[in-house]
Amino acid sequence: MEKHKDLxxxxxxxxxxxxxxxxxxxxxxxxxxxxLLRPINVTRLILQxxxxxxxxxxxxxxxxxxxxxxxxxxxxxxxxxASSALFSVRMGLPAPLSIFLGLLVxxxxxxxxxxxxxxxxxxxFIVTLAGMLIFNGIxxxxxxxxxxxxxxxxxxxxxDSIPDFFSGNGxxxxxxxxxxxxxILYVIVKCIIRTNKIKNGFDVNSKQWFLGKLALVVxxxxxxxxxxxxxxxxxxxVILLTVIIAVYSFITNKTVAGRHIYALGGNAxxxxxxGINTRRVMFWVYAxxxxxxxxxxxxxxxxxxxxxxxxxxxxxxxxxAACFIGGASATGGVGTIIGAIIGSxxxxxxxxxxxxMGISTFWQSIIKGLVTILxxxxxxxxxxxxxxx
Amino acid sequence: MAEIILDxxxxxxxxxxxxxxxxxxxxxxxxxxxxxxxxxxxxxxxxMNVLSGVHPFGTYSGDIFFEGxxxxxxxxxxxxxxxxxxxxxxxxxxPYMTIAENIFLCNECxxxxxxxxxxxxREAKKLxxxxxxxxxxxxxxxxxxxxxxxxVEIAKALSKNVKLLILDEPTAAxxxxxxxxxxxxxxxxxxxxxxxxxxxxHKIYEVIRIANKITVIRDxxxxxxxxxxxxxxxxxxxxxGMVGRExxxxxxxxxxxxxxxxxxxxxxxxxxPLDDNRMRINHVSFNVRxxxxxxxxxxxxxxxxxxxxSLFGKAYGRKISGTIIKxxxxxxxKNVRDAIKEGLAYVTEDRKTAGLILIxxxxxxxxxxxxDKVSKNCVLNDELEVGAAEELRERLNIKSAGIYQKTxxxxxxxxxxxVLSKWIFSExxxxxLDEPTxxxxxxxxxxxxxxxxxxxxxxxxxxxxxxxxPEILGICDRIYIMNDGRIVxxxxxxxxxxxxxxxxxxxxxxx
Numbered sequence: 086m087e088k089h090k091d092l093x094x095x096x097x098x099x100x101x102x103x104x105x106x107x108x109x110x111x112x113x114x115x116x117x118x119x120x121l122l123r124p125i126n127v128t129r130l131i132l133q134x135x136x137x138x139x140x141x142x143x144x145x146x147x148x149x150x151x152x153x154x155x156x157x158x159x160x161x162x163x164x165x166x167a168s169s170a171l172f173s174v175r176m177g178l179p180a181p182l183s184i185f186l187g188l189l190v191x192x193x194x195x196x197x198x199x200x201x202x203x204x205x206x207x208x209x210f211i212v213t214l215a216g217m218l219i220f221n222g223i224x225x226x227x228x229x230x231x232x233x234x235x236x237x238x239x240x241x242x243x244x245d246s247i248p249d250f251f252s253g254n255g256x257x258x259x260x261x262x263x264x265x266x267x268x269i270l271y272v273i274v275k276c277i278i279r280t281n282k283i284k285n286g287f288d289v290n291s292k293q294w295f296l297g298k299l300a301l302v303v304x305x306x307x308x309x310x311x312x313x314x315x316x317x318x319x320x321x322x323v324i325l326l327t328v329i330i331a332v333y334s335f336i337t338n339k340t341v342a343g344r345h346i347y348a349l350g351g352n353a354x355x356x357x358x359x360g361i362n363t364r365r366v367m368f369w370v371y372a373x374x375x376x377x378x379x380x381x382x383x384x385x386x387x388x389x390x391x392x393x394x395x396x397x398x399x400x401x402x403x404x405x406a407a408c409f410i411g412g413a414s415a416t417g418g419v420g421t422i423i424g425a426i427i428g429s430x431x432x433x434x435x436x437x438x439x440x441x442m443g444i445s446t447f448w449q450s451i452i453k454g455l456v457t458i459l460x461x462x463x464x465x466x467x468x469x470x471x472x473x474x
Numbered sequence: 475m476a477e478i479i480l481d482x483x484x485x486x487x488x489x490x491x492x493x494x495x496x497x498x499x500x501x502x503x504x505x506x507x508x509x510x511x512x513x514x515x516x517x518x519x520x521x522m523n524v525l526s527g528v529h530p531f532g533t534y535s536g537d538i539f540f541e542g543x544x545x546x547x548x549x550x551x552x553x554x555x556x557x558x559x560x561x562x563x564x565x566x567x568x569p570y571m572t573i574a575e576n577i578f579l580c581n582e583c584x585x586x587x588x589x590x591x592x593x594x595x596r597e598a599k600k601l602x603x604x605x606x607x608x609x610x611x612x613x614x615x616x617x618x619x620x621x622x623x624x625x626v627e628i629a630k631a632l633s634k635n636v637k638l639l640i641l642d643e644p645t646a647a648x649x650x651x652x653x654x655x656x657x658x659x660x661x662x663x664x665x666x667x668x669x670x671x672x673x674x675x676h677k678i679y680e681v682i683r684i685a686n687k688i689t690v691i692r693d694x695x696x697x698x699x700x701x702x703x704x705x706x707x708x709x710x711x712x713x714x715g716m717v718g719r720e721x722x723x724x725x726x727x728x729x730x731x732x733x734x735x736x737x738x739x740x741x742x743x744x745x746x747p748l749d750d751n752r753m754r755i756n757h758v759s760f761n762v763r764x765x766x767x768x769x770x771x772x773x774x775x776x777x778x779x780x781x782x783x784s785l786f787g788k789a790y791g792r793k794i795s796g797t798i799i800k801x802x803x804x805x806x807x808k809n810v811r812d813a814i815k816e817g818l819a820y821v822t823e824d825r826k827t828a829g830l831i832l833i834x835x836x837x838x839x840x841x842x843x844x845x846d847k848v849s850k851n852c853v854l855n856d857e858l859e860v861g862a863a864e865e866l867r868e869r870l871n872i873k874s875a876g877i878y879q880k881t882x883x884x885x886x887x888x889x890x891x892x893v894l895s896k897w898i899f900s901e902x903x904x905x906x907l908d909e910p911t912x913x914x915x916x917x918x919x920x921x922x923x924x925x926x927x928x929x930x931x932x933x934x935x936x937x938x939x940x941x942x943x944p945e946i947l948g949i950c951d952r953i954y955i956m957n958d959g960r961i962v963x964x965x966x967x968x969x970x971x972x973x974x975x976x977x978x979x980x981x982x983x984x985x
Contacts, residue, residue: 285857341845341852348842351831358789358820358828359843359896360811418833 101463102412102427109431113438120441121434124316132244132388134433135322136162136381138426140404141411142333143377145425146370149337149350151417153209154405155371157198157216158378162397163224165191165382170233170392180238188379194220195375196368203367217401225394232393235386242325243387246318257318264310268303275299322384329377334422346370350417406453407432410460431456479504479670480525480638485536487524489913494520495534496694502638502687507664507671509685511678512716513943517694518674519563522640526560527553541637557637561627563646569616573607574598576615577630601629604667606659621652628659632669639663640672645680646775653677657684676773678709678980690715709980710973717943717972725948726920728927732951733764736935737904742796744784754780754791756959762904762935767926769950770939771975777959778939779823782906786820787813800904814843819902821893823909823939825886829893832882836874837863839881839892843900866895870925887918894925904935911945923949943972957982 113121120126140158147155165187172183194216201212251258275295282289289295313319337343345366348356357363381400386392411428413420432453439449480502487495495517502508510518523529525538527547538545540556547553550560567576574595583594598611607625609618615626624644631639641660645653661684663669675681681688690697690712697715700707744755754777762768770778783790785798787810798805800816807813813820822828830839840863841848848859863877870891874884881892890910897905907926911919926949930936940946946953953970955963955978962982965974 282857287857287860339854339856341849341854344838344842344845344854347834347838348831351833352827354828355822355831356842358786358810358822360787360809360814361842362809362811414833418831 101467102410102424102431105460106427106431106434109434109438113434113441117438117441121438124312126437126441127312128246128316128320130433130437131323131326132320133437134429135243135326136385136388137400137403137407137433138326138429139329139377139381139384140400141407141425141429142329142422143374144404144408145411145413145420145422146333146337146346147209147374148405148408148413148415149346149417149420150367150370151350151353152415153202153417154213154401155198155209155216155374155378156213156401157194157220158374158381158404159397159400160217160220160224161191161194161375161378162382162385162400163394164194164220164227165379166386166389166392166396167224167227167233167394169235169239169383169386171227173236173239174233180236183236184238184242184383187383188376191379191382192372192376195372195378198375199368199371202371203364209371224396228392228394230394232391234391239383239387240390241387242321243384244320244322246313246320247324249318255315257314257316260310260314260319261307263319264307264314267310268306271302271306272299325384329380330422330426337422342366342369347418350414350419352418403432404429406457410457412464414464415461428460476503476505478502479541481539482521482525483537483539485521485524485534485538487520487529487534494694495524498536498691498694498696500689500696502670502672504670505664505668506686507660507673507684509681509688510672510674510691511676511681511688511712512691513941516691516716518691519642520694521691522560522642522672522674525553526550526558526640528560554634557635558640559631559634559636559638560640561624561631561642561644563643565620565623565627567615567623567626567630570614572612572614573602573609573618573626573629574611576626577601577633579630581634597633598629601632604632605629605663606655619652621648621655624648624652624656625659628663632663636669638670638672640674642674643676644673645675645677653680660684677983678712681712682707682709688712692716709977713973713976717976724920724944726924726927728930728949730765730767730951731931731933732766733933735761736764736801736933737762738797738799739785740797740799742781742785742798743794744780744791745793747790747792750792754959755784758796758956758959758961760954760961760964762937764933764935765930766952767930767936767938767950769946769953770937770956771943771946771953771979772941772956773979774941776956776979778956779908780959781956782820782908782937782939785813786810786818786906789813789820814900814902817901817903818906819843819897819900819904820906821897821908821910823912825889825893830881830889833880835878835880836867836872836884836892836895837877840866840877840895840899843896847899862899863895866899870895870898871921885914885918887914887921890914890918890922891925894922898929902934904937905929906937906939908939909941910938911940911942919945943975946975947972955979955982 110121144155144158147153168190169183169187172178172186173180198212198216201207202209246257247259249257249259279289279295310319313323337346345356345361348359348361349363349366353363382397385396389396407428408420408425409415409428410431411420411424411426413424435453435456436449439452478501480500482498482500485495485498486493498517498521500521510521512518524534527550530548531546540558545556568579571579577598578594583590583597595611602609602611605625605628607622607629609622615623644656648656657680660671660673664671673681673685686702688700738761740759742755742758743753746752746754758781772778780790784794787807788794789810798807805816807816826832831842837859841859845854848855848862860877867874867877872888872891872895874888881889884892910926911922914922926936926938938946938950947970951967953965953967953975954961955965955975957979963978
């Protein structure tokens with residue numbers, strides 16, 4: 086039991102975020118008269134925030150390296166949208182190829198910024214501020230100020246659901262089955278890991294704790310897919326997001342590269358004297374941000390159904406706020422991918438809930454700003470208390 | 475008998491695990507130049523920090539009387555108001571401001587918050603004249619030399635109507651000419667303006683030249699106060715006071731088993747990373763045998779850390795040249811990773827800012843330098859990592875709640891053990907330890923020495939950099955003495971003594 090208390094105390098920030106998310110869901114569920122959690126709105130919520138979620142994953146890595154941010158992501162989103170129009174519509178390339186080229190454009194933009202940050206040592210704030218201007222300019226040159234409609238594949242990725250192989254009456258059976266399969270796989274994997282750990286003589290959590298956690302996760306997965314099934318079924322974007330979250334959580338938790346990122350943010354000098362090539366880490370973190378911004382750009386273009394000159398405006402700010410709400414430290418070294426996701430959902434639910442309630446966007450902006458301040462203040466205060474203890 | 479301007483009574487100050495000052499009494503008479511001498515870490519700077527409010531009232535015990543009044547300084551501002559100014563070793567000037575702005579920083583000649591620049595410049599010029607600084611008062615501080623910057627600091631102190639001026643190692647960073655000018659200035663200020671001075675210095679001959687009284691501090695206690703004209707004022711006499719302690723067995727016993735030369739450096743030259751013309755390491759050559767513990771003694775700023783870091787994959791300096799030979803093979807180390815790969819380790823001088831990631835736990839700190847050992851195809855293997863961390867925690871007796879405790883919450887001694895674990899885990903053959911026991915208590919020191927001895931017994935080449943001479947004498951087999959970027963002496967354990975080392979340093983400084 087001592088151990089659980091310890092665990093809870095060490096992860097209070099993480100759990101605190103989760104509780105905040107649940108609280109916000111409940112508040113808006115009541116304020117919107119139950120509209121918030123209706124299946125169709127849940128689907129909408131995810132589709133609406135998908136690009137912010139993707140951006141937040143990349144932004145979290147940037148912030149981890151030392152509290153640095155990337156201001157150019159909104160412009161890269163727009164530029165990649167415009168490039169998509171250029172490749173697929175004007176040049177007539179097939180849609181998959183133009184998506185690939187779009188991702189490449191984003192990666193190159195990220196590498197360009199990474200070069201200046203890592204090897205010339207210009208502060209990221211300035212490099213990405215310049216990037217914001219440059220990429221926005223390129224976007225407008227490509228589109229010439231016009232909005233261009235995009236091929237169907239873009240829209241499918243951003244908004245469509247997987248087909249239902251069984252004809253259900255109002256219920257998308259395939260989605261339910263996928264949820265079921267996923268939960269079985271999850272249970273199997275977790276059990277294998279646990280038995281391996283026990284076999285090798287490592288400490289594991291108590292059996293009740295383990296089973297309880299397992300049951301909770303299985304319940305959440307199935308409830309989630311059931312809910313989606315009651316609307317249009319599992320959207321493609323959910324699969325994409327799951328893959329991104331899984332891959333990046335894995336990278337940050339389980340790989341050498343991830344450890345290097347945390348070490349750099351925790352103490353750059355110590356990291357350097359431990360043999361970590363800090364420049365290379367910085368370079369790839371920003372290159373990766375460009376890549377994810379491109380992915381977000383393609384999703385957003387698909388969602389808009391078109392490439393627009395004004396796309397992506399303000400995304401960088403929403404994303405950065407989401408990361409800090411989600412527990413990133415402004416000095417780097419602290420934060421998780423899941424935190425970024427939770428932070429994005431807190432922002433997204435506030436947006437969605439307040440829109441349903443018909444609150445003006447001006448007030449929405451004020452409230453989001455206050456929530457950001459409060460979240461970080463909570464962090465700062467709890468940290469200074471921990472120090473005093 | 476002159477009036478006593480400062481009277482510090484029974485000052486005791488403890489840091490976690492260390493008693494830095496133990497019942498110290500210090501009396502300073504009005505108008506005298508009073509020198510404080512002692513080894514690194516004897517407590518001189520701590521005493522002055524207590525006096526000037528850097529360590530606020532309440533964090534120490536004892537009383538301070540200044541001009542007959544009892545003082546309870548809560549901050550540096552309070553002590554400045556009373557007329558005490560301290561000039562630290564690292565100058566506290568803003569390099570991007572002009573001389574005049576710096577002189578009146580925090581003391582601006584302003585009315586209702588609006589600065590009167592004509593008045594500021596006029597007053598600045600007066601003060602600059604007083605300290606013999608010939609420059610335009612609008613020159614940026616970054617554009618003048620360090621000797622002149624020192625003068626700006628003094629002018630700044632004078633602008634606050636200082637009655638007692640404290641200088642902490644004022645000439646440490648200065649060349650001979652600048653040092654000489656500074657000392658003359660102090661004598662002049664003292665004679666003409668009656669400013670009382672306390673000067674902390676390692677350069678004994680300077681102290682002998684200007685001081686009226688010399689107080690020797692050792693291990694946080696005042697040993698003696700010598701008066702000019704009454705007591706003998708000679709280097710030998712003072713050094714005896716500084717180091718004359720009995721060496722009790724603070725060091726674990728060990729029988730050295732020394733093999734052939736395992737690590738050798740030849741003609742190593744390093745230039746300052748910020749100043750291409752300043753040579754920091756001046757043609758240094760040395761060697762370490764397998765199983766041998768070699769010490770590098772010297773005062774702060776002698777270039778020992780710079781030497782070790784430049785050898786460790788060029789982590790310091792520019793225009794580096796020279797040869798590194800390990801096991802008879804020449805090494806080319808382009809970066810820290812190369813150095814680690816070739817079996818070098820460098821335990822940093824400052825574990826908090828450069829050794830540990832304080833927000834990370836013990837396990838993550840230990841594996842950091844060799845993540846390749848706990849991963850496969852770049853994917854970390856938690857079991858391997860936990861196993862390694864558990865083993866080292868046990869072996870080095872790191873006292874913690876487990877390997878998941880944050881290193882920031884550990885005591886200094888345990889933090890140092892984590893750093894050592896990290897480098898032991900990297901399986902080095904040559905280990906540089908830079909001030910391995912700084913700021914940790916006596917018990918932990920003993921444990922650290924035991925660990926070092928064990929490493930030597932395994933046949934590793936060990937280089938210890940330490941400013942504590944007893945430590946160097948206590949654990950090293952051979953000692954190199956460094957000063958001003960050069961190796962100025964080499965002694966075997968049995969021929970070395972604190973007096974000899976001090977003398978060696980002082981003599982090489984005079985040249």
